[in-house]
Amino acid sequence: MKNQGNPYIPHLATVEDTWYETYGDRAIKTFRVVFQEEEVKEAWEHKPGQCAMIGVLGVGESMISISSSPTEGNFLRFSVMRMGKVTQALHQLEPGDTMTVRGPYGNNFPLEEWKGKKILTIGGGIGQAPLRPIVEYVRANKSDYGDLTVLYGARTSNDLCFKNEFDELQKCQTVSSCHLSVDLEEEGWTHFVGFVPTMLMEVNPSPENTIAITCGPPIMIKFVLQNLKKLGFEDEQIYTTLENRMKCGIGKCGRCNAGPLYVCKDGPVFSYATLKEIPEAFA
Amino acid sequence: MTEKVLQKENWSSFVQALADARELWLPVKEGPLHKFVPYSSEQETPVDLEGYANSSVPPKEAVFPQTETMFRYQTGDQEICPPEAIKERVLLGVRPCDARAMDLVDHVFQWDEDDTYYLDRRKKTALLGLACHEPFPNCFCTSLEGSPGSTQGLDVLMVDLGESYYLRAVTDRGKKILQSVESSLEEASEQGKQAEEIIKKAEGKIGRKVEAEDVPEKLAQLWEDPLWDRISRACLGCGTCTYLCPTCHCFDIQDEVEGYEGRRCRMWDSCMFGEYTLHASGHNPRPSRRERTRNRINHKYHYFVRKFDKIACVGCGRCITSCPVNIDILDILSRVKEAL
């Protein structure tokens, strides 16, 4: 959605609510924002998998995946890890403050194509943020999809995002099974202990009529892909999202390419079948 | 076909008439650098269209400035002010390769989303081209569908006939421009044929060549080849080749604030810089000059072809001339062709 016909001028959005998911050096903070202009708020449309360039005037912008599904309401949710200059400035925003938003950018998870199939999401750490809209969308459209299985893990229970939501997910009807893991033994932890790829083998999902979507740290993705292949998943059944440094978000500034594909435009959603051909994709 | 002749003694009145109607850009020498700048009659440095092969900095600056304010804002009130409009302009003395390069860059800036800054400038910029009669030692435009007299992308083509210039309008806008300066021009008769001869002679003078049709396919197979180590060893990782390349278009976006007033601006960036693809986490998918050189060559001769069906190089040779360590694209291409 352009502002005055110019794709680089952002819209202004107000932070309605914000809370920390995790603490520490690389804290993760979630923002729920609402566009200030009514027309933008009404006209905005996005699909799960898309991202937006969010930022603070005077500091800059970062491409962050929209972690809310359009089925949830007229707001946008972003979960931001504090890493550099812009994310630091974003973390200082409190309810009532203004954030700049422009987008939605990128392609989306082909949820139309996936109708009738079983959905398996495998997330690690902050990687759950782009997978969350799939979970919410499928839950909202339960009759169109088969079983929904959610696998999610982090290093420790303090590093898990969306903790309050997972409690609900484990009990609700719309999710067939929800599995959480932490890497090492922890007092009070009653779920799986081990790495996410190992938990995947434990859960042993059947590849039949299933789409697997994974997102997380590169090392986790590497082993999840290996294990999915071991379980019999075909390349076309596996999806992931890539990330790269971005500035324009619209395929002009040239820097986000992985081989011939621009992550901001041809991605961030890619099937493993596509990525296999691109040596730079897993750099 | 609108064909005219300009006697060289009427050059100043021709230039003045062009400048009166719109903003005129001419190649001017600043130190050892030739670049296109807006012309003013108080110009100290004289214009020398005969004394150079091509401008050091390509005329892409006119449509894609080195630094450009995207918009200004107030951080207190959180108010955004869009940029000011720019005027109509005409560039005089553009070589055919640079005009073709602008057509290539258009593909990127019109891909799905319109880059309004670039396209607005493009629409308002007319190009008066000057055919080359003395190609530079490193020119190889003829190997890449170009020619010293190509009219692609130009509004008017001028050819230096010695005592006069031959001018031919290529587009309607070109025709209108020639009409607006009619008083300094004469009708052309035999000059058209003379111009063709000069262009043909110039094509014959181009010394360096490459057969580039098979390069895109070959590059696809050479991803892990050791030739990239050898090619990138001498590279300093500076931005000279990219800044002086007429088809390079990468840019950075930065915010600059003083007090409560600020601007978001964009400026040229280079894929050869170390921190071009550096993630905030510290991870860099192209950590060394080897990956960056491989990416640059692939982008120009392979990825661009896959996307837009054209090689993103016009053979102007600036990268060869200006590279401080003599990394030569024609040398690289010959190694690519030999590697398989």
Added chain:
Amino acid sequence: MVDQAVIREKAKEIVSREDVKHLVGWRKGTFGYRVSPHWVETPEDAEKLIFSPLCSPNLTTYLTLEEKLPLPKGEEPDRRKTALLVKGCDSRAAVQLLTEQGIEKEQVLILGVPCRGVIDQRKLEEKFPEALGGVEAEWDGDKIRLRFPEGEKEIAREELLAGNCLNCRYPNPVWAEEILGDEVEPWSDGKAPGVEELEKASPDDRWAFWEKEFSRCLRCYSCRNVCPMCYCEDCILDRLNPTWVYRSVNYSENTAFHIARAFHLVGRCVGCGECERVCPAGIPLGKLNQKMVEEVRDKYGFEAGTDPESLPFQASYDPQDQEDFIL
């Protein structure tokens, strides 16, 4: 004088050694008068090596330019030596890197070649436009002989040499495993005429001069990248957090960049002249850095890269240092 055959033979011998990875020298470039760096890994590669007044590139910069990437598991780093051909100024760069601990002594094998000054490419193009079609050069007493396809021409050395060569005090390599040629007589007391001129001008005139020069700067960073002394992995002038110098290109930011870099080179610049040679905008950076070189020489009696045992200038304090100009 330096015999190219001697250089080639020595190079063949050196690269055949087990403890040497490769040798970096010069070879004829792909057009005109250009010379490019050449990596010799096998004795056959050595045949391409040349040494002439056209060999401007300072190869010491490659000692620090090579990226140290993490190795795959189980692989040991390659600890073999890099052999390097250096002129006088280049050898000083290597010594300066040693004193700063930018390189280790065991990492390098320096082969020195005495030099009588290299040709300024812009002066060559101006006086001999035909040089773009191909030329070879050699020193001949106080003249330079140029060999074109059409014939030979001669010109006095002073008319063609690069600025920093005209005031060179160290034409012979100051530190090398072996020197491949007869030593040459130094010809200058070190005072750069271009700098003297500017020193005599008024502050307003000096600002006007530099404003004109820095307005042309493209911020390509060639000067910084070619400089053997600029090897910080994370250059402070690139930093965004905080942003010391904006990336936008204008006179103000450009000046900040160049002045900051000149100050980071105080007591470290060896006057090799590469920054001025590589600048596509032709900014006389040599004048700026040479001024700092002269200041340090006059006030502290220190010259970068002349003594492998010396401490880095900016990092050491001598109670005998002059202080009268500080306040």
